[in-house]
Amino acid sequence: xxxxxxxxxxxxxxxxxxxKEFCRQPSIAAQGIGLEEMSRLVQARLEKLGAEVRLMPVxxxxxxxxxxxxxxxxxxxxxxxxxxxxxxxxxLWDSEPFDPQIREGVFYARGVADNKGDxxxxxxxxxxxxxxxxxxxLKIKCFIEGEEEVGSPHLASFAAxxxxxxxxxxxxxxxxxxxxxxxxxIALGLxxxxxxxxxxxxxxxxxxxxxxxxxxxxxWRLVWALSTLKDENDNILVDGLMDHVAExxxxxMEMLAAIPFEEEKMxxxxxxxxxxxxxxxxxxxxxxxxxxxxxxxGLKAGYTGEGAKTVLPNTAVVKLDFRLVPNLEPDLVVKLxxxxxxxxxxxxxxxxxxxxxxxxxxxxxxxxVKAAIAAAQAVYGQRPVVYPLMAGSGPMYPxxxxxxxxxxxxxxGHAESNLHAPNENIRLExxxxxxxxxxxxxxxxxxx
Amino acid sequence: xxxxxxxxxxxxxxxxxxxKEFCRQPSIAAQGIGLEEMSRLVQARLEKLGAEVRLMPVxxxxxxxxxxxxxxxxxxxxxxxxxxxxxxxxxLWDSEPFDPQIREGVFYARGVADNKGDxxxxxxxxxxxxxxxxxxxLKIKCFIEGEEEVGSPHLASFAAxxxxxxxxxxxxxxxxxxxxxxxxxIALGLxxxxxxxxxxxxxxxxxxxxxxxxxxxxxWRLVWALSTLKDENDNILVDGLMDHVAExxxxxMEMLAAIPFEEEKMxxxxxxxxxxxxxxxxxxxxxxxxxxxxxxxGLKAGYTGEGAKTVLPNTAVVKLDFRLVPNLEPDLVVKLxxxxxxxxxxxxxxxxxxxxxxxxxxxxxxxxVKAAIAAAQAVYGQRPVVYPLMAGSGPMYPxxxxxxxxxxxxxxGHAESNLHAPNENIRLExxxxxxxxxxxxxxxxxxx
Numbered sequence: 001x002x003x004x005x006x007x008x009x010x011x012x013x014x015x016x017x018x019x020k021e022f023c024r025q026p027s028i029a030a031q032g033i034g035l036e037e038m039s040r041l042v043q044a045r046l047e048k049l050g051a052e053v054r055l056m057p058v059x060x061x062x063x064x065x066x067x068x069x070x071x072x073x074x075x076x077x078x079x080x081x082x083x084x085x086x087x088x089x090x091x092l093w094d095s096e097p098f099d100p101q102i103r104e105g106v107f108y109a110r111g112v113a114d115n116k117g118d119x120x121x122x123x124x125x126x127x128x129x130x131x132x133x134x135x136x137x138l139k140i141k142c143f144i145e146g147e148e149e150v151g152s153p154h155l156a157s158f159a160a161x162x163x164x165x166x167x168x169x170x171x172x173x174x175x176x177x178x179x180x181x182x183x184x185x186i187a188l189g190l191x192x193x194x195x196x197x198x199x200x201x202x203x204x205x206x207x208x209x210x211x212x213x214x215x216x217x218x219x220w221r222l223v224w225a226l227s228t229l230k231d232e233n234d235n236i237l238v239d240g241l242m243d244h245v246a247e248x249x250x251x252x253m254e255m256l257a258a259i260p261f262e263e264e265k266m267x268x269x270x271x272x273x274x275x276x277x278x279x280x281x282x283x284x285x286x287x288x289x290x291x292x293x294x295x296x297x298g299l300k301a302g303y304t305g306e307g308a309k310t311v312l313p314n315t316a317v318v319k320l321d322f323r324l325v326p327n328l329e330p331d332l333v334v335k336l337x338x339x340x341x342x343x344x345x346x347x348x349x350x351x352x353x354x355x356x357x358x359x360x361x362x363x364x365x366x367x368x369v370k371a372a373i374a375a376a377q378a379v380y381g382q383r384p385v386v387y388p389l390m391a392g393s394g395p396m397y398p399x400x401x402x403x404x405x406x407x408x409x410x411x412x413g414h415a416e417s418n419l420h421a422p423n424e425n426i427r428l429e430x431x432x433x434x435x436x437x438x439x440x441x442x443x444x445x446x447x448x
Numbered sequence: 449x450x451x452x453x454x455x456x457x458x459x460x461x462x463x464x465x466x467x468k469e470f471c472r473q474p475s476i477a478a479q480g481i482g483l484e485e486m487s488r489l490v491q492a493r494l495e496k497l498g499a500e501v502r503l504m505p506v507x508x509x510x511x512x513x514x515x516x517x518x519x520x521x522x523x524x525x526x527x528x529x530x531x532x533x534x535x536x537x538x539x540l541w542d543s544e545p546f547d548p549q550i551r552e553g554v555f556y557a558r559g560v561a562d563n564k565g566d567x568x569x570x571x572x573x574x575x576x577x578x579x580x581x582x583x584x585x586l587k588i589k590c591f592i593e594g595e596e597e598v599g600s601p602h603l604a605s606f607a608a609x610x611x612x613x614x615x616x617x618x619x620x621x622x623x624x625x626x627x628x629x630x631x632x633x634i635a636l637g638l639x640x641x642x643x644x645x646x647x648x649x650x651x652x653x654x655x656x657x658x659x660x661x662x663x664x665x666x667x668w669r670l671v672w673a674l675s676t677l678k679d680e681n682d683n684i685l686v687d688g689l690m691d692h693v694a695e696x697x698x699x700x701m702e703m704l705a706a707i708p709f710e711e712e713k714m715x716x717x718x719x720x721x722x723x724x725x726x727x728x729x730x731x732x733x734x735x736x737x738x739x740x741x742x743x744x745x746g747l748k749a750g751y752t753g754e755g756a757k758t759v760l761p762n763t764a765v766v767k768l769d770f771r772l773v774p775n776l777e778p779d780l781v782v783k784l785x786x787x788x789x790x791x792x793x794x795x796x797x798x799x800x801x802x803x804x805x806x807x808x809x810x811x812x813x814x815x816x817v818k819a820a821i822a823a824a825q826a827v828y829g830q831r832p833v834v835y836p837l838m839a840g841s842g843p844m845y846p847x848x849x850x851x852x853x854x855x856x857x858x859x860x861g862h863a864e865s866n867l868h869a870p871n872e873n874i875r876l877e878x879x880x881x882x883x884x885x886x887x888x889x890x891x892x893x894x895x896x
Contacts, residue, residue: 204719210839212743214723219744227675271652295660296667298750391658
């Protein structure tokens with residue numbers, strides 16, 4: 001791979017220029033801005049690699065970009081997205097979000113870390129591979145969507161209709177990042193999520209609070225129902241839910257123990273004296289990655305302005321977010337929650353599903369994982385930190401695990417890349433290492 | 449009192465014109481509109497009775513109007529207010545709120561039922577008394593404030609500084625109304641109130657909800673704390689609070705039993721199948737009037753807009769309103785609640801008092817009560833419905849009970865007077881009966 005690396009160095013300036021071009025083009029899914037233009041830029045870049053590119057219409061959404069390159073025994077699926085988060089709040093940016101700037105080796109622009117840097121790094125790695133090795137040693141499928149930042153609402157059904165485009169032996173997911181201490185990380189899965197509302201209704205309209213003696217209050221009813229869902233020690237009490245949660249295996253516990261977990265720094269950043277249950281070290285990390293959550297994301301009832309208003313509310317709503325570890329599925333959570341509430345007489349409480357995603361997890365023994373670990377070792381000169389699972393969620397399941405494809409996440413970000421925030425950035429050093437990593441991964445995954 | 453009644457009939461048109469004049473003048477305490485002008489109108493009307501009127505400055509509020517008239521062994525205190533609620537929502541009014549209109553014997557205007565009708569009816573009764581009986585048989589003290597509709601924030605301290613102005617043998621409170629079936633009502637007291645917030649804080653800022661595994665969630669903490677305050681059967685569980693609540697006496701239970709309680713109509717109006725605990729009849733009424741409340745008036749945490757936002761909130765707030773029966777006082781509630789929370793480890797939860805009012809209750813044996821019942825019997829031709837206590841709250845305590853003055857509420861409204869609502873109104877028939885009632889009360893209270 002020496003020629004490969006030399007090629008990257010020789011083309012570094014152009015590669016950066018290309019990244020600037022990508023980042024100059026706004027492509028904000030939430031606001032429907034620039035998605036068409038951005039999809040054309042990505043299409044053109046793929047065509048420069050000699051790929052035949054399809055812009056596939058998605059019912060109600062921006063097109064999926066699909067391309068195949070190379071051939072070989074193995075197939076590698078690359079999943080990325082060309083849309084970005086809105087740039088607000090604008091006044092907190094040190095330079096314009098869509099006017100890419102490099103300061104002291106750091107490249108600032110909206111979308112550069114999430115996910116245009118990784119998207120382009122992968123295409124540039126393919127270019128370098130082709131230029132220096134002649135041809136690809138495996139088949140690469142690029143699957144690039146345009147509405148990841150609004151929750152990929154059409155992705156699952158699109159994937160189910162186009163499984164033949166996705167079939168692969170392994171998937172390199174979206175992106176990834178170095179950790180606080182500069183160690184490369186690889187993540188083998190994502191939690192799922194079930195986001196829903198509980199809604200409680202009382203009288204026809206809000207009433208004077210003096211009537212609270214005899215007229216039921218939906219806000220109290222919501223409190224009583226919620227208090228049956230989780231105890232003060234953060235144990236989820238929804239009947240049967242925890243029965244579906246598996247303890248990490250011995251191998252997974254070893255992986256957890258190998259993860260550097262900078263907990264004091266975390267607590268200081270968050271401004272909290274302790275983690276839940278006073279957990280520390282690997283036990284905190286185990287809870288973080290291997291326990292589901294039942295989180296109140298929002299609560300609303302009655303009067304929420306300044307001062308006093310003596311009102312008996314007629315509606316109360318909670319937004320709950322269940323993060324799902326493997327074996328927990330969105331529909332199952334809704335079903336168990338409904339049964340749990342009914343059993344306790346809360347048959348009047350509406351359960352309103354908002355959105356759901358399955359968890360996804362690759363085996364550490366999958367060839368793509370072994371290849372990625374070896375590739376990282378070669379590029380970064382150290383064993384990567386391997387997360388068996390990430391605490392966040394994403395549409396990994398329908399694109400990969402549902403089709404039997406092991407997926408892992410690795411990429412060009414770092415711990416302070418400010419994803420979804422002002423001054424989003426990547427470090428140029430990480431970017432070029434990321435290109436080299438993709439080259440190494442292609443090479444090693446094809447080989448074994 | 450025959451001449452008295454004849455005088456009222458003879459002057460009916462002028463009396464209505466005066467009421468229109470009062471109602472044409474906006475006097476909105478919440479918006480600081482027209483209070484100065486209104487206080488001058490009231491002053492002028494009192495001066496027409498020959499009273500020496502004082503406009504007493506209130507630190508930070510509109511003036512209190514104070515006047516004394518007549519002399520005798522007994523002193524009657526009249527409490528009223530010259531401010532009104534804002535007229536919004538304007539589009540639901542059938543005529544302009546400050547352009548009084550009479551339609552089919554009903555007088556529509558903002559403030560006519562709360563409280564300008566009662567205020568003026570009392571002054572017109574005094575005029576009729578003086579004109580027909582020569583002089584008043586007792587001393588009358590008029591105490592008229594201008595910020596009742598914003599919670600009388602300066603009243604308690606003003607009253608404490610001016611107790612000599614308030615000293616009296618009985619007080620006729622603000623106003624009152626006929627019930628759904630047209631029966632006159634007299635109320636002998638008001639519940640107190642303690643309105644406060646509980647505030648819970650978590651991390652420095654809102655965080656991504658995937659961190660809910662290890663970072664404490666103040667919204668959950670609030671739910672757990674709230675669930676210790678009241679059970680699903682609506683029993684208040686705050687340690688020691690219910691120990692201060694007295695059962696109604698046998699006399700009071702008799703009064704309750706004599707109150708016509710149109711519960712089916714109430715439930716239909718509110719759109720609820722049952723009252724709390726499935727209570728009916730006198731048991732429901734007993735709970736309504738003799739139990740304190742602990743009401744969630746408002747709940748707020750995290751994201752409360754449409755759809756999903758996966759946020760771990762860093763603050764949660766509840767607004768709680770405790771309605772206080774006799775022996776429960778605002779400060780006591782705050783103290784008991786603080787102790788209750790501390791005992792359960794919720795020392796981090798802030799208790800923020802917003803406003804408080806003592807309960808007040810007159811004895812049914814007080815001479816003013818006996819005189820009022822007899823006066824009502826004389827005017828309305830039936831025994832009035834006597835409420836030993838009302839479920840609502842008001843600043844009765846500092847003006848009356850704190851000074852040992854029994855107070856009762858009676859007035860010119862009816863069950864559909866739309867207090868604080870569009871199309872506020874009184875019936876002219878009730879208005880003139882109300883003037884006669886005040887005349888009878890003066891007469892009878894002075895006599896016995």
